[in-house]
Amino acid sequence: MIRWLLLIPLALLIAIGAGTLFLFVASLVDPLMGSLTGDTLLVGFWVFVDEVFSSEDPGPMIAEAAFAVARVAFLLLAFPPILVAVVSEVIRARSLVWHMGATAALTAAIPWVLRGSARVATPAELHVSAVLGLTGAVAGLVYWAIAGRDAGGARPAPHPPLSGGTAP
Numbered sequence: 001m002i003r004w005l006l007l008i009p010l011a012l013l014i015a016i017g018a019g020t021l022f023l024f025v026a027s028l029v030d031p032l033m034g035s036l037t038g039d040t041l042l043v044g045f046w047v048f049v050d051e052v053f054s055s056e057d058p059g060p061m062i063a064e065a066a067f068a069v070a071r072v073a074f075l076l077l078a079f080p081p082i083l084v085a086v087v088s089e090v091i092r093a094r095s096l097v098w099h100m101g102a103t104a105a106l107t108a109a110i111p112w113v114l115r116g117s118a119r120v121a122t123p124a125e126l127h128v129s130a131v132l133g134l135t136g137a138v139a140g141l142v143y144w145a146i147a148g149r150d151a152g153g154a155r156p157a158p159h160p161p162l163s164g165g166t167a168p
Helices: 002-029 031-054 059-091 096-115 123-146
Strands: none
Touching: 002 031, 002 059, 002 123, 031 059, 031 123, 059 096, 059 123, 096 123
16 A cells, blocks of 8 residues: 555656656757757747737736646656556556556657647657657656566465475
């Protein structure tokens, strides 16, 4: 019970933080990610500021923008580790490959699912998906290191070997 109340939520918080830190560092270090996130944030910020100052009551606009940013951050950084952790606990998946791979695949797939159109991806989109996949893999690794190795609770005790006859 203490596992569900303390260990898993703490492991998820740390894993989400690690994934967020990795994505932030990747956006600073990787030139393509830096230009994409930098340009997007810069243009988005100035459009937002323009709209706020041209509006009579900017309160609802600011609240909606904060909600949109939180929704995107939750979908990319929190939802994949949480979903994989819940599934891992239910099916008792303890494998490092499972935690890293499932979280990476889910994180990388989210932009494709949200986009919803069937078209050929550009190299930049594939690059962003790869970085998001690595972000998910980092979160999965951190979660596994803290709580995933014991997913599903205590391991069952090994059964004694069956003996077919008398001992020599």
